[in-house]
Amino acid sequence: MTAYVIRRxxxxxxxxxxxxxxxxxxxxxxxxxxxxxxxxxxxxxxxxAQVRQDMGLDKPLATQYVIYLxxxxxGDLGRSIKSHLPVTQEILARLPNTILLACTSLALxxxxxxxxxxxxxxxxxxxxxxxxxxLALSGVSMPVFxxxxxxxxxxxxxLPRWFGLERSIFPPTGSGTWKHLVLPTVxxxxxxxxxxxxxxxxxxxxxxxxxxxxTGRAKGLAERTVIWRHALRNALIPVVTIMGxxxxxxxxxxxxxxxxxxxxxxxxxxxxxxxxxDYPVVQGVILFIAVGFTFVxxxxxxxxxxxxxxxHYA
Numbered sequence: 603m604t605a606y607v608i609r610r611x612x613x614x615x616x617x618x619x620x621x622x623x624x625x626x627x628x629x630x631x632x633x634x635x636x637x638x639x640x641x642x643x644x645x646x647x648x649x650x651a652q653v654r655q656d657m658g659l660d661k662p663l664a665t666q667y668v669i670y671l672x673x674x675x676x677g678d679l680g681r682s683i684k685s686h687l688p689v690t691q692e693i694l695a696r697l698p699n700t701i702l703l704a705c706t707s708l709a710l711x712x713x714x715x716x717x718x719x720x721x722x723x724x725x726x727x728x729x730x731x732x733x734x735x736x737l738a739l740s741g742v743s744m745p746v747f748x749x750x751x752x753x754x755x756x757x758x759x760x761l762p763r764w765f766g767l768e769r770s771i772f773p774p775t776g777s778g779t780w781k782h783l784v785l786p787t788v789x790x791x792x793x794x795x796x797x798x799x800x801x802x803x804x805x806x807x808x809x810x811x812x813x814x815x816x817t818g819r820a821k822g823l824a825e826r827t828v829i830w831r832h833a834l835r836n837a838l839i840p841v842v843t844i845m846g847x848x849x850x851x852x853x854x855x856x857x858x859x860x861x862x863x864x865x866x867x868x869x870x871x872x873x874x875x876x877x878x879x880d881y882p883v884v885q886g887v888i889l890f891i892a893v894g895f896t897f898v899x900x901x902x903x904x905x906x907x908x909x910x911x912x913x914h915y916a
Contacts, residue, residue: 610900617892621888623667625884625888630663636659636881639879680881683883684875696866700869706783711791711795715798716798716841731803734799737799746793754785757770757771789859806837809836810833818832854891
């Protein structure tokens with residue numbers, strides 16, 4: 603196990619190197635000049651040229667990338683073009699909000715999704731199965747930004763008007779209290795909940811047909827014991843994989859949710875940085891997301907051995 607973990611950690615470096623290279627090149631291909639954005643539209647060509655030289659944008663792309671990579675290896679992600687603050691400081695100031703939103707969304711999605719999947723698998727082709735899968739299909743089909751706007755209208759406009767309330771039930775934007783977290787969490791969790799419900803149903807149906815499940819029932823085990831102790835644990839292996847991937851997707855998918863609800867996380871920071879051509883911030887945020895993806899995948903692989911003792915890493 604230790605050797606496997608060490609190998610996986612070393613595999614992280616080429617992944618991050620490739621991610622940093624792709625982001626670096628793609629940002630340079632996007633139309634727009636960050637030097638002009640900083641100097642202003644009325645700036646003289648001489649001033650723009652001076653800004654480009656100060657930012658190192660007058661050097662060849664290969665040289666710019668080598669300089670950037672050297673700074674990253676030293677832990678220096680540069681300074682924000684807009685705020686002039688270190689990129690690391692900008693990210694760390696907003697990262698807790700994004701992690702909080704992603705964790706609560708994944709917890710809600712896992713709780714509801716797995717329970718819906720179990721209920722659908724235990725009563726296949728019944729009204730419970732049909733209702734659960736219809737709800738899951740709705741969650742997959744609704745775009746995040748549309749669902750967020752609908753929830754804002756419902757809880758901040760319609761319900762307070764219908765019940766004569768002076769304030770919205772849940773604040774539509776901002777942060778600071780648990781109420782501000784409710785609507786973004788539900789919005790972000792809807793798609794993941796639907797995926798987990800469908801995956802849980804599929805794997806549970808397969809496991810419930812296995813011989814050891816029929817043997818357990820034949821021996822007189824309670825149906826609750828058969829489902830929760832024997833069937834669910836084996837059915838959760840692919841579900842855990844999806845949960846790990848979904849957590850990484852939630853970190854990156856929070857971009858739309860944070861923008862709609864004005865949630866002060868790295869997703870909104872990324873959107874603002876892209877609109878301002880703030881190269882250092884964009885590169886730093888995407889690098890953090892890549893690190894999150896690889897770390898979660900490593901944790902998921904290690905967790906496999908706990909779920910199924912037959913799995914080992916030689």
